Amino acid sequence: MPVKNIEADEQQLECLFALADRHRCKIMEVLSEGEHCVCELTQILGIRQNTLSHHLKVLREQELILTRKKPSDHRWIYYRLNPAMLHKAAQMIDNWAICAEMVAVRTPVCPEGEPEDVHQNHESRCELNR
Numbered sequence: 001m002p003v004k005n006i007e008a009d010e011q012q013l014e015c016l017f018a019l020a021d022r023h024r025c026k027i028m029e030v031l032s033e034g035e036h037c038v039c040e041l042t043q044i045l046g047i048r049q050n051t052l053s054h055h056l057k058v059l060r061e062q063e064l065i066l067t068r069k070k071p072s073d074h075r076w077i078y079y080r081l082n083p084a085m086l087h088k089a090a091q092m093i094d095n096w097a098i099c100a101e102m103v104a105v106r107t108p109v110c111p112e113g114e115p116e117d118v119h120q121n122h123e124s125r126c127e128l129n130r
């Protein structure tokens with residue numbers, strides 16, 4: 001079976017890499033409930049401000065989160081999720097799942113749970129195991 005689009009979009013891969021950290025996943029979880037400033041996030045997450053700032057920077061660089069400055073005081077920055085980029089990163093995983101489902105439908109499986117095309121004379125091997 002030919003493999004199409006074997007090279008995933010680099011931006012999608014970088015987004016997934018950025019999410020492969022428990023602190024960043026926790027940040028994303030909190031931001032999924034609404035926007036927060038750094039002081040709120042440090043209190044909710046129980047991590048130091050410099051650690052949080054590092055993780056926010058990584059998420060910002062991948063455009064997974066967006067920022068908004070408080071109009072009355074530009075020192076206050078509020079963070080929120082970027083749904084468009086999250087959908088783009090999720091699209092790659094969804095595509096893998098769709099392909100896996102298509103392969104599962106097309107690939108008969110013997111009673112042992114091995115795909116039929118794994119072994120030569122596979123049918124006879126499966127018959128012997130019944």
